[in-house]
Amino acid sequence: MDAVERPTFETTAAMEVYQYVERHGTAARHRVREMVDLSPEAFEKALTHLLSKGYIEDDGGTLTLALDVGSVEEHTTDGLTYTIRPAHNDDFEGLVQTIRNVSSDGTYVVAESVAEQLLYEDAVTRHNTVESRVFFVATVDGEVIGWCHLDIPQLDKLRETAQLTVGVREEQRGQGIGSQLMKRGLDWAKANGYRKLYNSVPAITENAMVFLEDHGWHTEGIRRNHYTVDGEQVDEVMMAYTFD
Template identity: 90%
Template sequence: MDAVERPTFETTAAMEVYQLVERHGTAARHRVREMADLDPEAFEEALSHLLSKGYIRDDGGTLTLALDVGSVEEHSTGDLTYTIRPARNDDFEGLVQTIRDVSSDGTYVVAESIAEQLLYEDAVTRHNTVESRVFFVATVDGEVIGWCHLDLPQLDKLRETAQLTVGVRERYRGNGVGSQLMQRGLDWAKANGYRKLYNSVPAITESAMVFLEEHGWNTEGIRKNHYTIDGQEVDEVMMAYTF
């Protein structure tokens, strides 16, 4: 199932089973069966329907969303070799910690809110009739060192635009990891029919604005005194990338 495909359900039972898996990110088959308000026959019929439509994957009794968001890529630069791939639910702790580390100075406000949302929902990927999100991660020896996040509204009037954020742990910067993550997000968005991406940063984060500008982003507008950072009112710079 593609992340831009809005899931549809032929029965309320199928919708209930899907929602249970989607909300938990990954769940044991027997736990979903226990949580579902369905008799065993209805549960198996609903699950079989979801598996046949490619909405859910059953990996040895563990149910996950079957989202197809791309392949695994290996990159090398200097002495650093790293992997960029779609995030999995077992990346959860490393992803949250990486986002928190990158936003620890209090200026990457959007990233802070993403970390809090992840913690609240306790799932890496979301894909339902209201919202969808995709993460790509950069890893070194299995450790998450950076991310690219795409927030994908499901409302028809907004489905050609998405919010993109990207970040890399400080010790790995200067190796092109952020650029590769950014490009992975741009390529995915273009291939899936998006016409515009946006990101908003505080005006005091000049390095972030320079990074975005170097990758083809432009300033669309400024909201005066939108943030309060360290007791000071700070403008928000709204930036966009158009395909």
């Protein structure tokens, strides 16, 4: 199932099973049946329907969302080999730690809110009739060192735009990892028909603005005194990337 595909359900039972798995990211098959309170027959029928539509995968009794957001890529730069791939629920802890590491100086406000949302919802990927959330991660020896996140509204009037955040741990910067993560996010968005991505940064984060500008982003607007950083009011620079 693609993240841009809005899920539809033929029965209430199928919807309830999907919603439980979607909200929890991954769940044991028997646990799902208990929580949605269906008879064994009704549960099996609903699950078979979801499996046949490609909405859910069953890995030895563990149910997960079946989102197809691309393949695994391996890169090497200056002797460092790293992998860029779609994130999965096992990345949860490393992903939150990495986002918090990057936003620890208090200036990457959007990334801070992404980390808080992850912690609140306790799931890496979301995909429902209201929103979708896709993460790509950069890893070294299995450890998450960077991310690219796309927040995708499902409302028809907004479905051609998405919010993008990207970041790399400080100790791994300067090796092109952020650029590769950005490229992965842009390529995915373009392939899936998006016309514009957006991001917002405080005006004091000059390095972030330069990074975005170097990758084709432009300033779309400024909101005066929108943030309060270290007790000071700071402008918000609203940036956008528009596909040709």
